[in-house]
Amino acid sequence: MRIEVGEIGVNVEVSGPETGAPVVFAHALGTDLHLWDEVLPHLPPGLRLVRYDLRGHGGSDVPPGPYSMGTLVRDAEGLCDALEVRDAVFVGISLGGLIAQGLAVKRLDQVRALVLSNTAAKIGTRETWERRMEGIARDGMESLVAPTLERWFSPAFRRSAGARRWAEALRDTPPEGYLGCCAAIAGTDFYTPTSGLRLSCLGIAGGHDGATPPDLVRETLGVIPGARVELMRRSGHLPPVDAPEDFARLLGDFLREIGHA
Numbered sequence: 325m326r327i328e329v330g331e332i333g334v335n336v337e338v339s340g341p342e343t344g345a346p347v348v349f350a351h352a353l354g355t356d357l358h359l360w361d362e363v364l365p366h367l368p369p370g371l372r373l374v375r376y377d378l379r380g381h382g383g384s385d386v387p388p389g390p391y392s393m394g395t396l397v398r399d400a401e402g403l404c405d406a407l408e409v410r411d412a413v414f415v416g417i418s419l420g421g422l423i424a425q426g427l428a429v430k431r432l433d434q435v436r437a438l439v440l441s442n443t444a445a446k447i448g449t450r451e452t453w454e455r456r457m458e459g460i461a462r463d464g465m466e467s468l469v470a471p472t473l474e475r476w477f478s479p480a481f482r483r484s485a486g487a488r489r490w491a492e493a494l495r496d497t498p499p500e501g502y503l504g505c506c507a508a509i510a511g512t513d514f515y516t517p518t519s520g521l522r523l524s525c526l527g528i529a530g531g532h533d534g535a536t537p538p539d540l541v542r543e544t545l546g547v548i549p550g551a552r553v554e555l556m557r558r559s560g561h562l563p564p565v566d567a568p569e570d571f572a573r574l575l576g577d578f579l580r581e582i583g584h585a
């Protein structure tokens with residue numbers, strides 16, 4: 325379904341009972357809400373599962389960029405308000421994990437716990453993101469595909485149908501949306517606000533993650549008291565794609581541990 329959030333239409337999929345404990349999912353740059361397709365069936369029953377396409381991605385609107393992280397966080401906030409989501413567990417991967425941190429800092433009434441997967445308080449540097457944006461402007465989205473697959477997936481998974489499916493999703497991402505979100509990531513350093521968070525938090529890292537390697541994930545989770553990091557040794561940057569059942573098991577265990585499932 326589409327929901328008007330501020331000035332844009334956001335594509336959302338909601339499943340599970342309306343009274344279930346809410347879990348909200350935010351995807352990574354150059355993907356869409358289907359990133360979670362193979363995780364959801366393996367989660368504990370009775371949850372209200374909300375996933376959405378970030379602005380500039382999937383079926384959501386593609387407003388002109390550049391976007392700011394504040395805007396991406398406001399989209400998540402407006403979506404949760406529109407769906408009357410309170411006390412959710414917010415699961416964010418990569419860019420989605422930055423949004424999760426920003427939302428938790430701003431709206432503790434909406435977020436009771438975080439799952440920060442393959443993400444950090446700061447991802448890359450302004451220079452690396454500017455180089456990537458210049459490359460896309462010069463050579464198009466296709467030039468991104470091979471290097472992105474190297475960061476996303478282990479050498480073994482790169483040869484799979486799953487990897488090809490997500491290469492297609494990357495190719496299909498509107499350049500304006502992708503570039504808009506690159507600009508938001510380039511300008512974000514959440515170390516200070518994230519270090520003020522006091523809520524239950526699970527980190528997930530992938531042993532073959534070429535974008536946010538395990539040490540970077542640990543560094544971020546290390547600033548949140550009580551947070552712990554689970555390492556998925558054989559996964560890359562997108563464990564919901566390359567190991568959905570293992571990802572669901574970690575998430576389900578965490579939900580039960582905090583009394584959310």
Ligand SMILES: O=C(O)CC1=CCC(=O)O1
Pocket residue numbers: 351352353354417418419420447472475509535561
């Ligand atoms: O494309 C990458 O390098 C991986 C990535 C960084 C932020 C995000 O969401 O994906």
